[in-house]
Amino acid sequence: MLDAYGEVDEVADEPGTSQILSALLACSDAPGGLDGEVLYGVLSFCYEAFLDREGFPVYGLEAEMGNARCAEVIAFQKQCVLEILEHSECRQLDQLG
Incomplete structure (x- = not known):
């Protein structure tokens, strides 16, 4: 993945490609797993x-807070984290019980 990153990033026309590639690299380069950091x-x-795909003319908290899609993305990410935490707690309880 790391070897192909630069090449893919250079030819990609789709907004947000660089950031998605960076997310993939972060996942693949996490020898200890996906810890909180x-x-x-x-x-x-x-x-x-x-944000890149939305094409905000100016990035900033005010613009993001006024955008319904930004709120949806944040809510989705929060829900994913909550589900992971719930499953983690259930596994811990099963191991104790």
Whole structure:
């Protein structure tokens, strides 16, 4: 993946490609797994890819807060994290019980 990153990034016309590639690299380069820090980076790259695809004329908190799609993306990411945490807690309880 790392070897092909530059080549793919150079020829990609689709907005957000660089950020999605960075998210993939972060996942593949996480020898300890997707801990909180790595996951934060991956989710950030994915959100930045969305912002790039939306074509905001100016990036900033005010513009993002006023955009319904930004709120949807954040809500989706929060839901994914909550589901992972719930499954993790269930597994821990099963191991204790």
